[in-house]
Amino acid sequence: MHAPEKMIFAALVVVLLFPATVGATAMQPAETCLRRCGNIDIPYPFGVGSGCHLETGDWTFSLSCNRTADGRHRLYNYQIEVLDMSVRRGQLRIYSLINPWCYNATTGGMNSQNNWWYNMSITNFRINDALNRFTVVGCNSLAYIRSLNETADRYMTGCMAMCPGVGRLENGSCAGVGCCQTAIPSGLNAYQISFEEKFNNTGDTAGFSPCSYAVLVEAAAFDFRTTYVTTDEFVVANDRQVPLVLDWAIGNKTCDEAKGNASAYACVSGNSECVDSKYGRGKGYLCNCSAGYDGNPYLLNGCHDINECEDKSVRYPCSVPGTCVNTMGGYNCVCPRKTSGNAYSGTCEEDKSQLGWQIAIGVSVGVIILIAAASCAYMVFAKRRLAKIKREYFKQHGGLSLFDEMRSRQGLSFTLFTQEELEEATGRFDERNVIGKGANGTVYKGTTKDGEVVAIKKCRLASERQQKEFGKEMLIVSQINHRYIVKLYGCCLEVEVPMLVYKYIPNGTLYGLIHGRRDRDRDVPRIPFTARLKIAHQTAEALSYLHSWASPPIIHGDVKTSNILLDQDYTAKVSDFGASTLAPTDEAQFVTFVQGTCGYLDPEYMRTCKLTDKSDVYSFGVVLLELLTCRKALNLEELEEEKYLSSQFLLVVGENRLEEMLDPQIKDETSIEVLEQAAELAKQCLEMLGENRPTMREVAEELDRLSKLAQHPWGRQESAELEALLLRGCGSASPTTYSGHSGIQLGSTRNISFSDTAYIGIKSPR
Template identity: 80%
Template structure:
């Protein structure tokens, strides 16, 4: 079986779409398939968009039939009105040799439609797996930050359990796909096979297929009927659009705007900004909006395709783009959805008018009363939410404390700032809420977070904790401007950080140089200073609870700002308060915290140690695509460090910038933060002081000297009179109130 490859051709740059019109001599039918513009066969017959989207060919196949192709894809049909194209998609088989029970080599298929503006319709298609004990995966190949991968497994407990038409996991399974997919890979899990199972086919199949065109048969699992009956192909629905501009952007260039018919309108692609647009005839019109004067009025009164629009026969009058229903002369009534009757006496009219007027007055009065009731009810709900979240306590504290810079925003103010929380304004999502970018009425750009509250205790203490956070004034903690408490889920308003998160700074670029290690150490030192402040000098002390790279923001000068206090808590004053439910982010969670359910300041130290590892290695804290023993960065780091193989895990750029001795010291600091027992970990104040020393050393002009010189700079040779103690236990110990002891480098 040859690897199925839908498209591999790389296009050179070509002009943007032009509002050309096809020649009357263009071929508009191939075999039994109509070819509407903007699709076409040959130059001048299709819309030029610089890619293969609308380029078709009519080929005569071996069976003597004429078939339509888009590059190498056979086309079933196409729709201008729906903006869709149906194609034949190859079934991916995976068979076993019945003699040797060895797998075929082709258990992976790649599909790439990136040379077109097609997207696979996620509503009408399903990833389908057929077989016995067969597990297949589908993953996206798009070069974006949005990665996708899912699997589907078909089990076969016994042949008698199979059922025609049922694709729910026995012999057949189906799963949904994400929106916007245009390049993907299909692969089978080699651990599962059907070799040696009696009464079942040795082949498994995986394919993206139009759900409405697929009907499971039990013989698909017991024989090779699925391949033979379908010819190895099944229908697949694609969505298409024009270019990569929005309607607003395309209209600015009249020569390139494709909606050329009068009575037509432009619609942005459902896949979001930068994914093109479609043209539709306006309501009441039909035709091809891509052709001049093609959208013509629909005669709703006579067109047999439409049900007669009026309830009374003979009362419909067609208008341009619409219609109306009117009762004949000397009759009255409602021709739209009622009856037409002969005129009554003047008295009857007066009675009818009087009754109608009374009904209108009653309806208007009832509507006004209902609106007043609803307004009061909503105001009451907002007041209850405000009290529930500690708003009254917060308001009283604000009045009693002069000079407190903290604002209580209304729900309406934040809706205006975010355009009613438009998805296009989302700048981040996490376990503790969604963050939107917004602009206040003072034209200040802010970050607005809609929180997720975990329990009733947090609801009651929310206002109190907001008051505490509002008083934190530290250069490395993001500024909290205010909050909104009159909603079910409170919202926080922070200062906007233009350079995003430390996570994006470390992991966004796959190729090319990353930020220098000296800047990484500087950011780490600033974040450590912020956490040390929260632990030691905030009143009362605060435990962050969710320290990770994505919660360290960067301002315009790349100064670190610790953010996201959704999992934070005031340091407990007794042991009973320590017990809580475990929350945080996998890969950063303190093992002792997960085991004992006791959150302490040393839990933040452990999480910060994982952040140090990300800075050293440029690897993610948790990578589910790796092998089991390499999924967690902390476990992998401790393993190579224990085997004296630190160099294998370090970022290559870091090794080229700094001396290995300095990197060993940073690694040793991270190791001490990752101690399983919290009492063996250093405090955040000790970590901050050590990072301050290492950060200054990383910028020293002699940072790449020989080992003895580096040892002298890092803490002195063992024979010197330095205040730094060389510890053989690899734990930070202090012989002075301001100095931290580190293990001697190798």
């Protein structure tokens, strides 16, 4: 371990072992406290020395001001050098160390990677995901960043900078040629960075690009220069460090919890308000001055009124000069005496007739009173009528029996939402919040009053049987808790057709990942074969659970790639499995109208109108074909015999021409034997007779076996070109769907090898 690494490690051990203060106290700093270090202001709750900063039991607000040998003053939060801090935004800017990895001409290979790492779990700092980017500079350089959070939600993403030629490098462009950037997740407070050695082609690049660099940096502070690739200017010009933006918060309580302890509550100024941390419950809170006030809410009388009438930094608030009157927390625009008009957005004019003005006022008041009386009467009538309609809908959808069942089952995690709550969450179902439309309804993105981001499905009209059984079936479906099935939070029954509230899944659908539009100007990421098998296996596990373990069993009825969602780790989440699609218990329940999606529908179901678990198996077989071929289940632009993917596949397989349909990428990634076994599984799922198809449990077990087989050396090709396939794609997804055309994001690290794992840290004091 090098000397700087030992210093950081020792400092972190001391911090971790230092006893935390028992009980936070919203103390106030003394007038003698240092409020400036060099040219950096130090606003409270930050401070230098005991009694000058807010004590919260950790090291978030404690600073030290050191004078260096060259006479400059530097500000530190222990081993972290601070650039500046903002009370209003709740942010802190620090220095992040650049991690170089260079070619050694003496040994003819790359030097060892440095063991730098960083952990902020001893503070209430989080790395701002909107303002920072993971950045890699160099030629043929692949680096990874992954979280060290001690939770199950581990995160990892990669970024590769290519160099097809020195002449292709361009100043200011960080789009994959010599430089690449990728986003990081929200709430990250500990991370490590490592280079992938097999991707550094020293023989081709060492002559003009001897070093690669990886760093987490503030996006606005980074400007790529071509000389960063060909020289050591990136390290030298920046003195080995670049800015990084952190978010901070007070303690680990919500606003409501913090207000219960007045002696420790930090929002002490009048005209201040508390805001919960954006990272969720238990992540602390911030204090803001109320609207119309500015200053420091953590100081007594720290928030002072803004004089909007004299504030030169903003536009004069009134349309008529000289009419602004400042008030506490606001202002008024008042026309001068003996004039009338609108000083806010119009003009002020002299009164022509005082009597006429009084008459107009009297008439206006009378009209307003009449209108108000009529409006109140109408509103009372409409409110009573609406309440009656809501009660009828609630009873019609089985709400009374559902409510009684919820009261009898203590601890049941299911919520009955009101129509008003869902309208508020979606902006009154604003079309801008629509994230999906289908045959069964429209899905909106919304945020509940608790800050939970949800997906709200507004169903289409249901049958009379579905309406009667809806409440009972909602109770059954709400108890499904499977890691590969989207969680149902609750529903709204006081409307004509019920609305369902699900957990929001951020990374779109499997359909978008496979068949998204291709960008004309650049290549887009492809899905590795191992990732496709992983998604298929997870989907099969979810359907197997619905068929075999749910009580009573549930048949999905509409399995397709657009109903398979992908979370932040690209884990499959089966959605839209039809809340009332329970397995039939008698022959009479089989007869219904055929519903589903063309291209995925079970031929036996269309012929007999009997929906069974084997219908889901057939639809899953079509999904598996899409993953193998990157073709759509139904393409109306093709010839008649090639419109349906399933029929075209069975024809080609029957003529021993399987390789013609397979996606060219996966043929280069793995052996033909593994692909043939996957295709054989799809063929079994597509059997015309349901009794000849395997169960979803058998399908899941076979996919698990194929996933393990594909990861062994005999199941895939061993070459550097194979790893490069991670940077190409079969459909397109927008850069917001996953890491971007120059980066990769992996939900599992089973296929990635790390030679020497490097840990990036924050620069230690000199």
